[in-house]
Amino acid sequence: MRRKLAAGNWKMNGTTDALVQVKALTDAHPDPDVDLLLCPPATLIAQMAWARGTHALQIGGQDCHAADSGAHTGDIAAAMLKDAGASHVIVGHSERRADHGETDADVAAKAAAAHAAGLIAVICVGETLTQRDAGEALQVVTTQLKGSLPEGATAANTVLAYEPVWAIGTGRVPTTDQIGEVHGSLRGTLRDLMREAEGVRILYGGSVKGSNAAEIFSVADVDGALVGGASLTAADFGPIITALENA
Template sequence: MAARRPLIVGNWKMNGLTASLGEARALAEKAAASRPVAELGLCPPATLVAAMANALKDSAVGADVIKVGGQDCHARASGAHTGDIAAEMLKEAGAAYVIVGHSERRADHGETSEMVRAKAAAAHRAGLIAIVCVGETLAERDAGATLKVVTAQIRGSLPDDATAANTVVAYEPVWAIGTGRTPTTAQVAEVHGEIRKDLLARFDEGAGFRILYGGSVKPDNAAELMAVADVDGALVGGASLKAADFWPIVAAKGLQ
């Protein structure tokens, strides 16, 4: 099994207008100058997916070093689903990834692991890499149920056709997202180790799946978090909105 290539993805959530594309270009310039070993991605709002893909393509070097992703997709390829977006639409717009099962989707929209599994399968159908998110709430952690919850989400959210090439797992402790709180490195290591064990038990190439850490990843804690065993990169929220903040996180894991 070849070494897992680090992956660092920015999730812009519901942030960004056309003027924000300058940050993507600035990040592309930094990456083009340094040629990081890490694979880089940005997931803007759906309104910017095509524009960002085109902006990076027009920058001559950007498309080579940064790929674009969506933040969600519907399980079906088309139909009467007002306000939703199909994986095929994201693919046509220039996306390479799509995030599914983010805790904000699970909590705000009542998404179950069964629904997330269907969305991941849709991503595979469209030729996208599914970034499947899992993670526990503070109440679940305090109850000592973290590993049970995450294992159940892994089993329920990953389709049987998941491979190391078409699927990435992102562990995001819900209580750390946007709060400024982060787990200890020992807590991160425990959960990532359990996820790896689950992947190895279910998939022949379980050792090849990349597992990202997400949850208040910032320039000042990125190096410590990404030095943990089985942390193959990061899914970054607010710190990915500005190239000046995102680049130090990239440098922590992804430079030669």
């Protein structure tokens, strides 16, 4: 049985004042029946790790460099994230792929670096609206998965997140049939790529909120969510967590 995961990606949002949301979240969900993960800006990782206290809330980074160290101004190595208190790191988010030109090979190298540092890699895949309308969604996400999954990936060190690019931050959400089709295809591809395919959690991301979370979580092979804006406050993230606990 795969344990459900509610993950929040704060993106480029949040300063020290925002850490009050961590206390509010952990107070409201002191002993959750699902795994909780927040990925704040790198500047807040250490402070958030301290703010959670003894709560089981896990902390993650939003990106890492493929190299262990070196002349890479502005970048952060996976080991640095681990040292700051992170247990996970997101790699291959569509915003990184689009804004920074990251390829599947880049994502695979970052995921491998995360694994080497003892981090769980949250590998993101997803199609654009043009690709969806052209009937290429399954081909796109399958190709991304095959190219982004590094050697040595296991159910223990890897989480997969399906985020249709056209649904991120737009309020648009695929139908449950569309989500189920993609998640089922990703599960099938995982079976072709690794022995532990049934243990890998596949999250859905893209305009998830309290009002639609229960419907999304009812879909087969949806093991949780990677949430953007709705994870910034305990008031918005809490109902999603509750929906996942009840799924």
